[in-house]
Amino acid sequence: QKEVEQNSGPLSVPEGAIASLNCTYSDRVSQSFFWYRQYSGKSPELIMSIYSNGDKEDGRFTAQLNKASQYVSLLIRDSQPSDSATYLCAVNNPILTGGGNKLTFGTGTQLKVEL
Amino acid sequence: EPEVTQTPSHQVTQMGQEVILRCVPISNHLYFYWYRQILGQKVEFLVSFYNNEISEKSEIFDDQFSVERPDGSNFTLKIRSTKLEDSAMYFCASSLSQGDWTEAFFGQGTRLTVV
Numbered sequence: 001q002k003e004v005e006q007n008s009g010p011l012s013v014p015e016g017a018i019a020s021l022n023c024t025y026s027d028r029v030s031q032s033f034f035w036y037r038q039y040s041g042k043s044p045e046l047i048m049s050i051y052s053n054g055d056k057e058d059g060r061f062t063a064q065l066n067k068a069s070q071y072v073s074l075l076i077r078d079s080q081p082s083d084s085a086t087y088l089c090a091v092n093n094p095i096l097t098g099g100g101n102k103l104t105f106g107t108g109t110q111l112k113v114e115l
Numbered sequence: 116e117p118e119v120t121q122t123p124s125h126q127v128t129q130m131g132q133e134v135i136l137r138c139v140p141i142s143n144h145l146y147f148y149w150y151r152q153i154l155g156q157k158v159e160f161l162v163s164f165y166n167n168e169i170s171e172k173s174e175i176f177d178d179q180f181s182v183e184r185p186d187g188s189n190f191t192l193k194i195r196s197t198k199l200e201d202s203a204m205y206f207c208a209s210s211l212s213q214g215d216w217t218e219a220f221f222g223q224g225t226r227l228t229v230v
Contacts, residue, residue, distance in 0.1 A: 032217075034218070034219075036221075041226075042224070043204075043206050043221040043222060043223050043224045044158060044206070044221050045221070046218055046219070049218055090158075092217070095170050097170070098163075098165060098168060098169070098170025098171060099146060099163075099166070100146040100148065100170045100210070101146070101210060101219065102148075102160045102163060102171060103150075103160060103219060104160070106157065107156070107157050
């Protein structure tokens with residue numbers, strides 16, 4: 001059973017601070033990883049993807065991947081109240097016969113950015 | 116910006132009734148998926164669909180479920196005889212290609228309530 005683990009939170013940070021969200025995964029052969037943001041009652045919205053070890057930056061977001069430790073993280077700089085949401089870590093598993101991909105999601109970390 | 120659209124946004128049905136959830140994937144995408152999220156729980160993979168065939172399904176996707184692409188644009192999920200435990204948000208997603216570097220985009224979801 002492939003697992004993706006996240007601390008459910010809530011993680012509270014003051015406005016303007018750096019929020020750090022973490023995720024571990026069990027399947028050592030996984031190659032691609034995604035962070036989705038989900039507002040309450042809404043659908044997952046893709047914010048970052050990462051495939052190589054190291055850091056990947058996109059605006060205020062930085063994804064970090066360490067395949068040896070099976071660890072993915074998301075940093076949000078200059079956190080804003082609008083960043084308050086649940087952040088879902090997802091691991092991609094290609095479907096070898098027939099095509100497509102299957103995402104395994106963590107439970108998500110609830111982030112609260114306080115004024 | 117292209118998006119995945121789902122209808123209806125909310126469906127209430129009586130236990131034992133059939134429901135059909137509808138999705139219009141992004142127009143040039145080739146791979147289609149259904150996921151569901153029971154309230155307060157993880158987003159879970161149900162099924163992937165490519166070239167008019169199911170390429171993979173989860174153990175949740177039993178004989179009560181079926182998918183179809185009846186024309187060039189729609190992708191549907193049918194639940195034949197709904198149960199109380201089918202109450203959840205159902206998300207349709209699509210991706211352009213397969214492989215580790217493929218990003219999946221989600222529709223806004225259909226909230227299914229079985230009473």
